[in-house]
Amino acid sequence: xxxxxxxxxxxxxxxxxxxxxxxxxxxxxxxxxxxxxxxxxxxxxxxxxxxxxxxxxxxxxxxxxxxxxxxxxxxxxxxxxxxxxxxxxxxxxxxxxxxxxxxxxxxxxxxxxxxxxxxxxxxxxxxxxxxxxxxxxxxxxxxxxxxxxxxxxxxxxxxxxxxxxxxxxxxxxxxxxxxxxxxxxxxxxxxxxxxxxxxxxxxxxxxxxxxxxxxxxxxxxxxxxxxxxxxxxxxxxxxxxxxxxxxxxxxxxxxxxxxxxxxxxxxxxxxxxxxxxxxxxxxxxxxxxxxxxxxxxxxxxxxxxxxxxxxxxxxxxxxxxxxxxxxxxxxxxxxxxxxxxxxxxxxxxxxxxxxxxxxxxxxxxxxxxxxxxxxxxxxxxxxxxxxxxxxxxxxxxxxxxxxxxxxxxxxxxxxxxxxxxxxxxxxxxxxxxxxxxxxxxxxxxxxxxxxxxxxxxxxxxxxxxxxxxxxxxxxxxxxxxxxxxxxxxxxxxxxxxxxxxxxxxxxxxxxxxxxxxxxxxxxxxxxxxxxxxxxxxxxxxxxxxxxxxxxxxxxxxxxxxxxxxxxxxxxxx
Numbered sequence: 001x002x003x004x005x006x007x008x009x010x011x012x013x014x015x016x017x018x019x020x021x022x023x024x025x026x027x028x029x030x031x032x033x034x035x036x037x038x039x040x041x042x043x044x045x046x047x048x049x050x051x052x053x054x055x056x057x058x059x060x061x062x063x064x065x066x067x068x069x070x071x072x073x074x075x076x077x078x079x080x081x082x083x084x085x086x087x088x089x090x091x092x093x094x095x096x097x098x099x100x101x102x103x104x105x106x107x108x109x110x111x112x113x114x115x116x117x118x119x120x121x122x123x124x125x126x127x128x129x130x131x132x133x134x135x136x137x138x139x140x141x142x143x144x145x146x147x148x149x150x151x152x153x154x155x156x157x158x159x160x161x162x163x164x165x166x167x168x169x170x171x172x173x174x175x176x177x178x179x180x181x182x183x184x185x186x187x188x189x190x191x192x193x194x195x196x197x198x199x200x201x202x203x204x205x206x207x208x209x210x211x212x213x214x215x216x217x218x219x220x221x222x223x224x225x226x227x228x229x230x231x232x233x234x235x236x237x238x239x240x241x242x243x244x245x246x247x248x249x250x251x252x253x254x255x256x257x258x259x260x261x262x263x264x265x266x267x268x269x270x271x272x273x274x275x276x277x278x279x280x281x282x283x284x285x286x287x288x289x290x291x292x293x294x295x296x297x298x299x300x301x302x303x304x305x306x307x308x309x310x311x312x313x314x315x316x317x318x319x320x321x322x323x324x325x326x327x328x329x330x331x332x333x334x335x336x337x338x339x340x341x342x343x344x345x346x347x348x349x350x351x352x353x354x355x356x357x358x359x360x361x362x363x364x365x366x367x368x369x370x371x372x373x374x375x376x377x378x379x380x381x382x383x384x385x386x387x388x389x390x391x392x393x394x395x396x397x398x399x400x401x402x403x404x405x406x407x408x409x410x411x412x413x414x415x416x417x418x419x420x421x422x423x424x425x426x427x428x429x430x431x432x433x434x435x436x437x438x439x440x441x442x443x444x445x446x447x448x449x450x451x452x453x454x455x456x457x458x459x460x461x462x463x464x465x466x467x468x469x470x471x472x473x474x475x476x477x478x479x480x481x482x483x484x485x486x487x488x489x490x491x492x493x494x495x496x497x498x499x500x501x502x503x504x505x506x507x508x509x510x511x512x513x514x515x516x517x518x519x520x521x522x523x524x525x526x527x528x529x530x531x532x533x534x535x536x537x538x539x540x541x542x543x544x545x546x547x548x549x550x551x552x553x554x555x556x557x558x559x560x561x562x563x564x565x566x567x568x569x570x571x572x573x
Contacts, residue, residue, distance in 0.1 A: 091116030161506025344529025422458025504544025516551020
């Protein structure tokens, strides 16, 4: 049996979906993508499920895909995928990694210009060859070059939602090894930045050599870049770099603070120290005249010595947090356990993997008080969106489930599509009967700022819209945010009682932390929704809360920290 991991199995299934789509096969690509998404987010090693003979018990995994997963687990590869690769020109899937290039465009570029990789695509765009093809143009070339630049920069960074579980698993293994004392994640992953270039781990140990041996021999390690007495660096099988540092117990706090960063934050702290004729480094806070150590064992002590309340890691970006801390006015950030429900959840009624009841049971395990089902509306055909009658049927099922479900209330809702002119694809007569209406842009992201702003504001003015979903439409590392006057949207949304979403899906985190920070100036209320398409996606809520914290948001700023009674009153349902 191969040592292949869930992420590698899902990558094979995603490639299957892409290649079948290139061939023009109907329906199968969606089935493979759903299976890939499910495997990718499983909390359990899929090999264990296979060994129990329960592959087909996984939602969305039928007999055909189960047999292919079995082959991948047993051999590490898939014959059917190899056959598909041989049938199609090389490089097409790589071209489809570029935002805006679908199967048909990639095939045309390959056939007409013999383009088979991203370097050739860039060269053709810079030489003005692509604009001559039917269906393209000068603007298409400019968009392709912009997308190539984003694609290349993305190869150097990993999504927080992807890296964090890996980091926590390594931290857990080290903690259970009994060769470390204190241990914690540091760096940008501790600050919960939306993307990270590597993972930093800090630990104390009475046996540093054993600690380094254990770390460099972990099953996840593909290559050891450096191995020393106090620091080792490895590259994991997914190409993510991990640094482990072992430090003395008495300097753990200062080193922890130093390696958490950010660099700009630390520079400001050093300036405060110099004002007191002190010296701050990764080894401690010292009096320059006597070289006496002032603080270092605990990071809280460093901030206190400098006259500051301890600043939460998510705020340490030199965006005014030190000045506010000096005034004693740091915000009381929303806590990770203060969210009482999820108002953006999808099910098998559109493109989700689970039934309403399954999603509700998963929400109950998280201690939620409520959950809103917001499946896609009809315009989003790729997601099998609901037509006018779909929500009515769904309401009846939700009412039936609520009559027998204890401990959680299911709210009826929908995610309606905002078309290019701001119109919604479900009539008001239907929307008024729902508890929650999320309105989102899913197409025409390249509209000019004025047009895009007017488009979204038209939806904001609809009497039945509660929430604007993923407001800038960005896909991290793939699609830039749309051009939109967010301050204007914040202003109008606040006036009309419409809420802006932090979409907590790992590749969205939209609103971004910086836009959350701006929203405070307008008193705009925020909803954190996971956009869950699988029950395990509900755990993405913590990523949304991290974004809210990085945006300086407090509990009072986020509507789904309210209990059900207060929430329903706020929603007018």
